[in-house]
Amino acid sequence: MSNFPSIFNDVIGPVMRGPSSSHCAASLRIGRLCRDLMDGQINHILIEFDPEGSLATTHKSQGSDMGLFGGFLGWEAFDERLQSSEQYIEQAGIQVDILIVPVTASSHPNTYQISLSSTNESHRMVAISTGGGMIEVISIDGETVSMAGDYYETLIYCTSPEKVKAYLSSVFEFDSVEWHPGEKPFLEIKAQQFLPENLCHELVAFPEVQCIKKLAPVLPIMARKNLYVPFITCEQMLQYNEDKNLSLWELAIDYESERGKVSKVEVFEKMRAILHIMENAIQLGLKGTHYEDRILGSQSLQFRAQLQQNRLTGGNANNLIIMYVSAIMEVKSSMGVIVAAPTAGSCGALPGGIIGMAESMNLSEDDKVKGLLAAGLIGVFIAAHATFAAEVGGCMAETGSGGGMAAAGIVVMANGTLSQSLAAASLALQNPLGLICDPIGNRVEAPCLGRNVMAATNAVSCANMALSDYNHLIPLDEVIETMKKVGDEIHHTLRCTNLGGLSITKAAKAIEAQLEEHSPVFFKVC
Numbered sequence: 001m002s003n004f005p006s007i008f009n010d011v012i013g014p015v016m017r018g019p020s021s022s023h024c025a026a027s028l029r030i031g032r033l034c035r036d037l038m039d040g041q042i043n044h045i046l047i048e049f050d051p052e053g054s055l056a057t058t059h060k061s062q063g064s065d066m067g068l069f070g071g072f073l074g075w076e077a078f079d080e081r082l083q084s085s086e087q088y089i090e091q092a093g094i095q096v097d098i099l100i101v102p103v104t105a106s107s108h109p110n111t112y113q114i115s116l117s118s119t120n121e122s123h124r125m126v127a128i129s130t131g132g133g134m135i136e137v138i139s140i141d142g143e144t145v146s147m148a149g150d151y152y153e154t155l156i157y158c159t160s161p162e163k164v165k166a167y168l169s170s171v172f173e174f175d176s177v178e179w180h181p182g183e184k185p186f187l188e189i190k191a192q193q194f195l196p197e198n199l200c201h202e203l204v205a206f207p208e209v210q211c212i213k214k215l216a217p218v219l220p221i222m223a224r225k226n227l228y229v230p231f232i233t234c235e236q237m238l239q240y241n242e243d244k245n246l247s248l249w250e251l252a253i254d255y256e257s258e259r260g261k262v263s264k265v266e267v268f269e270k271m272r273a274i275l276h277i278m279e280n281a282i283q284l285g286l287k288g289t290h291y292e293d294r295i296l297g298s299q300s301l302q303f304r305a306q307l308q309q310n311r312l313t314g315g316n317a318n319n320l321i322i323m324y325v326s327a328i329m330e331v332k333s334s335m336g337v338i339v340a341a342p343t344a345g346s347c348g349a350l351p352g353g354i355i356g357m358a359e360s361m362n363l364s365e366d367d368k369v370k371g372l373l374a375a376g377l378i379g380v381f382i383a384a385h386a387t388f389a390a391e392v393g394g395c396m397a398e399t400g401s402g403g404g405m406a407a408a409g410i411v412v413m414a415n416g417t418l419s420q421s422l423a424a425a426s427l428a429l430q431n432p433l434g435l436i437c438d439p440i441g442n443r444v445e446a447p448c449l450g451r452n453v454m455a456a457t458n459a460v461s462c463a464n465m466a467l468s469d470y471n472h473l474i475p476l477d478e479v480i481e482t483m484k485k486v487g488d489e490i491h492h493t494l495r496c497t498n499l500g501g502l503s504i505t506k507a508a509k510a511i512e513a514q515l516e517e518h519s520p521v522f523f524k525v526c
């Protein structure tokens with residue numbers, strides 16, 4: 001993850017199918033980079049997972065294989081063929097072997113060591129999944145690299161770099177160039193575009209040059225040399241705003257526009273597109289979802305029936321939110337398209353809270369976009385100074401973050417002040433501190449649904465407390481700092497390991513055994 005997170009790279013997104021952003025979407029991105037390294041020509045793939053890492057036991061059940069295969073085939077993370085990617089790989093004539101062997105290239109628990117070959121060439125890539133769909137390629141052909149998929153990467157395989165570098169410096173603008181000597185030496189060029197075809201033709205005529213590889217970016221927002229953001233803490237944001245008097249959603253636009261070097265209008269429209277996907281997930285969920293391999297059915301339909309008959313207690317907004325959160329979670333569990341916000345496991349709380357509240361207030365589409373932008377900026381502060389990964393910070397990091405983000409967005413939609421937006425986020429993040437991650441049956445369905453509902457309704461309560469000027473006492477930056485510290489202190493059995501909490505109850509173990517017996521695919525995710 002970048003030190004300067006992007007709302008669309010690190011916080012709201014990827015748009016994806018599958019139970020886990022850190023497994024399904026991340027592995028698909030790694031697979032796409034592998035495909036580019038081989039120019040799309042692959043006959044055989046050897047995937048190695050370390051027995052001590054988490055992927056050795058979860059690569060199939062958490063959807064890593066599914067995503068990798070989709071990536072090898074060049075698909076998007078939302079491709080509707082993903083659940084059958086294994087069959088498609090076979091049909092494409094690509095032989096895949098998976099071995100559990102010591103991998104010394106990295107000690108990260110989510111390490112992929114991948115050897116690729118065709119009739120003409122072979123390459124090796126080592127990459128890690130760092131959470132929320134983000135990745136880093138750490139080695140290519142035995143040489144240390146650092147690729148997050150946010151540049152156009154041109155690799156020029158050549159025997160000596162000097163002549164090639166001198167030539168490139170005079171004809172091509174790049175962000176960085178690095179020489180990787182070794183068994184298969186190459187020059188790595190990071191740039192805002194690929195080396196144009198005419199220059200590639202000239203280069204391959206050099207006697208030193210063997211071949212040129214082009215690895216396309218897999219993230220929506222690019223990085224660049226001398227990347228700058230206007231602020232990275234809440235305190236800095238308030239200083240930045242001293243002479244501007246901007247709302248939280250406008251500050252989000254300023255941040256993301258500078259972070260990605262994209263126009264303010266483009267940031268707004270990108271978030272509108274995200275909103276449409278979230279709304280579509282709600283509509284899909286409320287039509288009823290069907291998927292054999294899951295624990296819970298389409299409960300949002302029962303909820304809607306009760307709501308329509310006025311048989312539910314509490315306010316209408318609250319119940320609309322519960323219904324929307326449920327519908328989105330049901331779409332996720334049935335391999336439908338969702339937006340990880342901030343993760344796939346917590347994909348219901350933020351959109352359910354923002355869209356449900358906006359509809360109950362009869363707000364416009366633009367108002368919903370503003371709410372999401374404000375939420376996204378709170379997520380940037382969390383991504384920069386704490387984590388969204390349940391393996392690191394428990395459920396507080398996932399649904400807790402989603403609730404804190406939603407609270408700020410709701411205040412913005414209610415025309416609250418900037419300080420009320422920040423107070424709402426602070427209050428909503430204080431409540432789930434220490435919340436553990438203990439999925440039942442080793443799946444992201446329960447208690448995940450309830451935790452998402454709790455986060456969304458917590459967001460509404462905290463937004464209303466902030467709008468009434470309740471004193472939140474602890475500044476947002478300090479609450480986020482505390483999230484990080486508390487996460488570090490949560491025992492590992494309570495951080496998405498299936499070793500504690502509800503995961504080890506008698507009932508949960510019975511559900512797990514039943515699932516494994518009938519459909520041993522796509523177990524838990526975070």
Ligand code: SF4
Nearest residue numbers: 345390395437438448
């Ligand atoms: S309980 Fe764990 S898997 Fe479920 S939403 Fe929370 S963090 Fe994700």
